[in-house]
Amino acid sequence: QSVLTQPPSASGTPGHRVTISCSGSSSNIGINTVNWYQQLPGTAPKLLTHSNDQRPSGVPDRFSGSKSGTSASLAISGLQSEDEAEYYCAAWDDILSAFVFGTGTKVTVV
Amino acid sequence: QVQLVESGGGVVQPGTSLRLSCAASGFSFSSYGMHWVRQAPGKGLEWVALMSYDGGNKYYADSVEGRFTISRDTSKDTVYLQMNSLSAEDTAMYYCAKDLRGGRGRGVIPDYWGQGTLVIVSS
Numbered sequence: 001q002s003v004l005t006q007p008p009s010a011s012g013t014p015g016h017r018v019t020i021s022c023s024g025s026s027s028n029i030g031i032n033t034v035n036w037y038q039q040l041p042g043t044a045p046k047l048l049t050h051s052n053d054q055r056p057s058g059v060p061d062r063f064s065g066s067k068s069g070t071s072a073s074l075a076i077s078g079l080q081s082e083d084e085a086e087y088y089c090a091a092w093d094d095i096l097s098a099f100v101f102g103t104g105t106k107v108t109v110v
Numbered sequence: 111q112v113q114l115v116e117s118g119g120g121v122v123q124p125g126t127s128l129r130l131s132c133a134a135s136g137f138s139f140s141s142y143g144m145h146w147v148r149q150a151p152g153k154g155l156e157w158v159a160l161m162s163y164d165g166g167n168k169y170y171a172d173s174v175e176g177r178f179t180i181s182r183d184t185s186k187d188t189v190y191l192q193m194n195s196l197s198a199e200d201t202a203m204y205y206c207a208k209d210l211r212g213g214r215g216r217g218v219i220p221d222y223w224g225q226g227t228l229v230i231v232s233s
Contacts (some may be wrong), residue, residue, distance in 0.1 A: 044223040092216045099157040
């Protein structure tokens, strides 16, 4: 049972914007930074954003992360067909002394 | 470039042991923390273990605490996951991942990931 909750699915049309939420608590998102991962079908996860809103080099600026209180969000603007993937939020949890992932959100481009 | 190659997966019977390896290259291995993360078939990601860059800190998920042990050999640039008392619930793809920093608790960030090695626990 994950301590970070995400909606199971999200969808959007090409060129539009999709936002994925991630709900946590005071022991994880509330006190630590949030990271987002993209997992394309059949591949390993890829780091999309870290430290709430930082993008590793090579990640398009269409992807943006944010955090407020005990929740975080990933926004994908200018949605493209290749963005169809599973997206996970993640953060350190001080009570568990463990890194925790969200439940995952499948993004579909319709 | 960073490369992580996992090996050691396979089909094993419940109650037995298995050791996974992850060979690293393309970065200064001794400067970064290393993680193991698993994904059961059709399920989400589950973090398993973390070892800090110097081996001084180790962290485990509750689901594997006492059964799994993470270790590293800096002479071989390799991180290991020793898995004991395996059960069907441990069936998953196991990924190793490099940390963005030293891997000391808060602020850890798995950044580069290997392609994984599949472990199936079945009688």
